[in-house]
Every structure is written in C-alpha cells, then in structure tokens.
Amino acid sequence: MSAAAAATDGTYSPAAAAGEKRRERKEELRRHLAEDADWPRADGRSFHDCRPAFMQTGPTTAASGSAYAEFGKTKVIVSVFGPRESKKAMLYSDTGRLNCNVSYTTFATPIRGQGMDNKEYSAMLHKALEGAVMLHTFPKTTVDVFALVLESGGSDLPIIISCASLALADAGIMIYDLVTSVSVSCFGKNIIIDPTSDEEAWQDGSIMVAYMPARKEITQLTLTGEWSDGKITNAVELCMDACSKLCDILRERLKDAASLAE
C-alpha cells in the first residue's frame, strides 16, 4: 500500500506542471494589469509585433484547394471543395453558395475534450469571406470551406480567415482580393496585436478586422468589451496595417506555389 502511494507521489504529471506554469503566468499578468504599466509579453514580443507566421498551400491532395497556417502555437488547416452541384433539396439560386465550417480537434486546447464544430466561428468566417468571393461566377453550385484547428494558441479566427482566403485562391475560386485578418486586445491603456490564448483570457476588450488590402475594404469588424473612440481608431489602423503586411506573405506563397507547379 505504502509502496503504491510512494509510486503515485513520485509520478511526474506534465498536465499538473503545465497547469502550475499557466497559473504563475496568469498571476504575473494580473499584477501587471493592476499596475497598468508596460510589461513584457510571455513570448518576448513587443505590443505591436505579430507572431512569426508560416503558410503553405496544397497540403490536402483530395481538395480543390487547401492551405496550412502556423502562427506561433496556433495551427490551422483549411480545405476548399468545389464549386460542386448544390444538393437537390436546395432551391435554385442564380448566385453560388458559400458553405463554411470551423471545427477543432480533440487535442487543440490544453483541456482535452470533444472535437467540436464551432457554429459561431463558422458564421463569422462566412461573413468575412462572402464579400470577397465572386459568388455570381458559379450559379447553382456550392463552394465548401472546411477549417480545422489543429492547435489553439490564441487569435484562432483571424488565422482561420487568412488561411481560408489562401485556400480559396489556391482552388482557383474567383475572388475580388485576398482577405487577411488580425485581432488586437485591449489591456488598460495598452493595445496589443495578435494576442495569445493567455492574453485573450485577461483582455478588457478585443477588435478583429478582416480586410482586403488591394481594395481597401473591411469585410468584417468584430468588437467586444470596453473601448474609447480614439482607441478604436488606433486599433483598427493597427489591424489594417498588419493585414496589409500579412497579405504580402500570402501573395508570396501563391507565387511560390505557382512557380513550383511550373
């Protein structure tokens, strides 16, 4: 009995250790917020720095187009199928349909659970993309966009939107412009870009912008929490600037993929 107890005590639990570290980080973050002073971010970035990004087209061979994106710890894969005939049950439509679905793997979050479909994110992804996709070019048909979050490390939706835009372009779907998306969080007087999941847990408010840089059009703007007018303007400008820079990365990826195919 005592031997069993000793063995149990000596067993290393990674989950417990990780939980302890997370608690320490949160305590530190709470202390900084109480002081409302400048503080170092956990990954060493400044407030206006995005996480290092890696993007790639064509990971899913069965799909018409696909893309993989990795921003820090957040990893997303998006597959686009179609245009394909709409189900017979659907009514006739002289414009195409865009069907978006966002789901999480069982191991995406630290707390292991059911792989779930995120209805809210699916609706927001649809809203962000429908302004960019030329739906009139494929009447009576449907384009399906399936996003799978492999690992959730914060700012999931903006990364899903950017990755989906890259996948649509890879599939050859006619789009007005590439859609890129970035979110910012508000902590007291500070605005931080591309927050991680720990930072999102303690934010006072957040803004997410989906933007078409070449057309200078915002396809979606989501605002939560408490914001002052001046701060909103600064945050949106910061997002738009980051979106333009992210769009350059997407363009390079598409050009690399095209030259590789030749």
Add this chain to the structure above:
Amino acid sequence: MESRKPPPSALVDNHVVPGDVVLDLTEMTNQTIKLGAGLRQDCDTIQATSAGRLRLSKPNKYWVESSQKRYIPSVEDTVLGVVVDTKPDNFLVDIKGPNLAFLPVLAFEGGTRRNIPKFEIGTLIYARVVKANSIMNPELSCMDATGKAAEFGQLKDGYMFDTSTGLSRMLLSSPTCPVLEALGKKLSFEIAVGLNGRVWVNAPSPSNVIVVSNAIIKSESLSGIGQRSMVESLLERLS
C-alpha cells in the same frame, strides 16, 4: 484621333494574384481590349481575380492562365468524361466541372433513334464541349464540326488518371511536349488528353502503361530538360 495599340502590361508572363492591378485604363484612350478568364474591370483598372500567369495574345487579349484541380467548361474544349447516369434522351457525364454534362444520344456520327449507343455507367468517353454556360449544364458531342466521329467516342481498355488542368494544357501544347516526345521515341502507346485534367493511356503491355502514366504525372513540376532526363531514367529501369 489615331488609335494606338495598348501598351503591354508590365505583368505579362509574370505571376499575378487576386487583387493585383494588371492594367490602368486611364493611360489608354480609344482602344479596345479583350478580357479572358481571371480578369475583371474595376472602374479605371483591370484587376486579377485568380492566381496564375498573366498572358497576352497580340494585339489585345489578356487572360490569367492557372492550374487547378477543378475544370470550368468552355466551348470547343475536348474532354474526357465518365458516364454516371443514362436517360432516354441523353447521358449524364462527369467532366470534373461544377455540374454534370449532357451528352445527347443523337450526338454521334449517323446518330438516329434506331442506333442509339448503349453506354454502361462508368464508361469513359472522349467528347467535345458544344455548349457551356454558367447557369446551364454543359452539353457534349462526340462529333467534330463537320459531323464526323473523328477521334471522339468511347475509350476502351487503357488506364485513366486525373491531373491538373495546367498539365493537360501542357500535354496538348504545340510544339509537342518534351515528355511525350521522349516517350514516343522509345515506346508505342495511345494517349487521349482532356482539357478537364484527365489523361487516358493505352499500350500493348501494362508495364508500358505504368511507365507512361508515371512519366506524365512526374513531368508537371519539371522543365523540358528535366522531363527528358526523367524519361531516360524511367526507361533504363524498364529495360
């Protein structure tokens, strides 16, 4: 006012992505330009709507040439289709497009009500697109413009595989694609290429079919010289 030719875009033969401004119309007066796939007019600019290479056919035709897995039907394209259903008046054929295509039972040489062809589901057909409209199902025909069967009709035996639309365009390009030229010097085989990204290969021996198929699939990302050396190495292993 004297009509001047439009200045060729600086992006011609370069890669463009959606949102790229290809031409500025403010610099062009009294000129006509024709826009093909992947381009649209937005106020005083011509913008790309799909990723690919911008092409110019002199004097004034611009389009974006891209490689995709899906096929958008276009009139006079030759395609490889698979029969998925039979109706009294037409066959339903899958051509990798957004919708199934119709192949009328009378769209064959000397086609009458008395000699309607019998195609089972899964039959492979080489056909020509005669009608292509975004709001209608495409229509196919197994006759050329003069009403002769030509090379169209059912393809028996052989092996069919899927490729990208870009590769099928390359295989049909003139002068002959290096991979087909190199293979043709050493092996005897039949090949039918559809612009919808399907290729059918037939040869006297199964090993030849496999070699030709593998060579074509591998050739997509290779240059002309690379294609020739790849074919040589494949044929060395065969002998």
